[in-house]
Every structure is written in structure tokens, then in C-alpha cells.
Amino acid sequence: xxxxxxxxxxxxxxxxxxxxxxxxxxxxxxxxxxxxxxxxxxxxxxxxxxxxxxxxxxxxxxxxxxxxxxxxxxxxxxxxxxxxxxxxxxxxxxxxxxxxxxxxxxxxxxxxxxxxxxxxxxxxxxxxxxxxxxxxxxx
Amino acid sequence: xxxxxxxxxxxxxxxxxxxxxxxxxxxxxxxxxxxxxxxxxxxxxxxxxxxxxxxxxxxxxxxxxxxxxxxxxxxxxxxxxxxxxxxxxxxxxxxxxxxxxxxxxxxxxxxxxxxxxxxxxxxxxxxxxxxxxxxxx
Numbered sequence: 020x021x022x023x024x025x026x027x028x029x030x031x032x033x034x035x036x037x038x039x040x041x042x043x044x045x046x047x048x049x050x051x052x053x054x055x056x057x058x059x060x061x062x063x064x065x066x067x068x069x070x071x072x073x074x075x076x077x078x079x080x081x082x083x084x085x086x087x088x089x090x091x092x093x094x095x096x097x098x099x100x101x102x103x104x105x106x107x108x109x110x111x112x113x114x115x116x117x118x119x120x121x122x123x124x125x126x127x128x129x130x131x132x133x134x135x136x137x138x139x140x141x142x143x144x145x146x147x148x149x150x151x152x153x154x155x156x157x158x
Numbered sequence: 159x160x161x162x163x164x165x166x167x168x169x170x171x172x173x174x175x176x177x178x179x180x181x182x183x184x185x186x187x188x189x190x191x192x193x194x195x196x197x198x199x200x201x202x203x204x205x206x207x208x209x210x211x212x213x214x215x216x217x218x219x220x221x222x223x224x225x226x227x228x229x230x231x232x233x234x235x236x237x238x239x240x241x242x243x244x245x246x247x248x249x250x251x252x253x254x255x256x257x258x259x260x261x262x263x264x265x266x267x268x269x270x271x272x273x274x275x276x277x278x279x280x281x282x283x284x285x286x287x288x289x290x291x292x293x294x295x
Contacts, residue, residue, distance in 0.1 A: 026221070041165055044164055044165050044168070045161075045162060045164075045165055091221050092218075092221065092224070094218050094219050095218075095219045095220055095221045097219075098219035099219075123164050127164060127167075127168045130165075130168050130172075131168050131171065131172040131175075134168070134169065134172045134176075135172050135175065135176050135179070138172075138173070138176055139176035139177075139179055139180050140180075141176065141179060142220060142221055142222060143219075144217070144218075144219025144220055144221075145217070145219070145220045145221075145222060145223070145261050145262050145263070145280075146261045148217050148218070148219045148220070148262070149217055149247055149248075149254065149259065149260060149261060149262055150260060150261075152247075152248060152251060153251065153254065153255060153260075156251055
């Protein structure tokens with residue numbers, strides 16, 4: 020059995036991620052997307068409950084919430100962080116090599132996923148994981 | 159400050175997709191062709207219900223799968239002629255491909271003969287499941 024975390028944590032993190040990625044998209048800043056890539060890397064490798072955004076949630080937001088915590092499996096948000104890391108790394112490489120178009124596209128996809136998660140509770144793992152498995156094992 | 163156009167496009171597109179996504183999750187979609195694939199107790203892993211069987215496909219990276227499982231397991235308790243079966247999509251990729259399951263949770267609704275009459279993607283509401291079951295004769 021895998022670890023369960025407060026389901027409101029990843030949703031909060033998705034809101035912050037949306038804002039940071041929106042800033043990255045508008046300013047085309049290498050530093051902003053590089054920062055978000057590091058956050059994604061922590062979420063993907065250690066777990067989404069260890070990112071700076073999750074720590075803000077734990078220390079500042081959670082004590083002020085009145086609703087009861089619903090627990091969720093840590094694996095779905097961790098999968099989403101891994102996908103986000105992929106897009107952010109492409110954006111970082113694009114920025115360093117001066118590929119402005121690719122930077123915009125990569126950040127746009129990451130932003131769309133984070134925004135959908137924050138605003139509509141979109142489950143990236145539900146929609147993508149099976150398709151990836153099917154594509155990988157297709158003969 | 160650079161242009162805001164890409165940001166506007168992404169937010170508008172994602173909002174449109176998000177509204178469609180939320181509306182269609184859990185919705186029972188009737189199979190257009192009369193005869194869907196026939197599933198047997200051996201394939202599904204549990205005995206079929208005399209009137210209907212709900213077959214849920216789940217995966218590891220799926221938060222709504224658990225809520226769907228809890229709901230459907232609870233609902234079949236009061237319906238003796240309806241059975242519930244749970245399949246891990248990852249370890250049944252052959253079947254997943256054959257039935258064209260694309261996302262999780264996907265719940266197939268089978269009639270008494272094991273023929274798929276429709277399916278729902280995402281967590282359905284209790285009323286949506288009741289309506290789908292009621293439509294199976």
C-alpha cells in the first residue's frame with residue numbers, strides 16, 4: 020500500500036504552479052521555468068508532499084482550513100509532477116538554446132495541465148497513463 | 159513584459175476543455191452499434207449478474223478510481239441481479255486494447271448476456287448509475 024496524503028495539498032500546489040508557469044510564459048524567463056523545473060523534480064522524485072508549495076500548504080494553509088481532510092494516494096499527483104518535469108526540462112533546454120517557439124509550446128502544455136488540475140480537478144494520470152502504456156507495448 | 163497572447167490562448171483553450179471534461183465525466187454513453195463485445199465470467203473474473211454487470215477498469219495513477227469503486231461496490235449491495243467486477247488495466251493490457259479502454263476509471267455496463275451496452279468514463283454519480291442500470295433489460 021502506498022502513502023496517502025491530504026488531497027487538498029496537490030490542488031493548492033497546482034494553483035501556485037499555474038501562477039508560476041503563467042509568469043514563465045509571459046516573461047519567457049529562464050529563471051522562472053528553471054525554478055519550476057526544480058519544484059517538479061522534487062515532486063517527481065521525492066513526492067509531491069515535499070515541494071516548497073506543499074510545505075507552504077502544510078505550514079500556512081492547512082491549519083486554517085475547517086473542512087475535513089480527504090486522503091488520496093500519492094501516486095497520481097506524483098505522476099503529474101513527472102509529466103510537468105518533462106515539459107519544464109524541454110522548456111529549459113529550449114530557453115538555453117534560443118528556441119523561443121519550443122519554449123512557448125512546452126510551457127503552454129505544462130500550464131494547461133496545471134490549470135486544468137487547479138480549476139477542474141483534472142486527473143492527468145487517469146487520461147495519460149493508460150495511453151502511454153498502450154503506446155509503449157503496441158506491436 | 160512580452161505578449162499576453164499565448165497565456166490568453168492557453169487559458170481559454172484549457173477552460174473550454176475543462177468545462178467539457180467536467181460535464182462528460184461519469185456520463186453513461188450508450189454503445190452505438192447493437193452488439194458490443196461479449197464478456198464472460200472467465201474474462202471479467204467474477205460471475206456475471208443475471209440482469210447487468212458493471213466492469214470497472216482502474217490504474218495506479220488515478221485518484222477517482224477509488225471513489226468509483228467505493229460507490230459501485232456500495233450500489234450493487236442493494237441490487238441482487240447486478241454484479242460488480244474490478245479489473246486492473248495495467249495487468250490486462252490485452253483486454254484493455256481489445257475493448258479500447260483509453261482512460262481510467264472506465265466502467266462498462268454489460269447486460270445479462272455479457273454484451274456491453276454502454277460505458278462511463280470518470281466517476282459517475284449515483285443517479286447516473288441507477289439510470290444506466292434501469293435502461294438494461
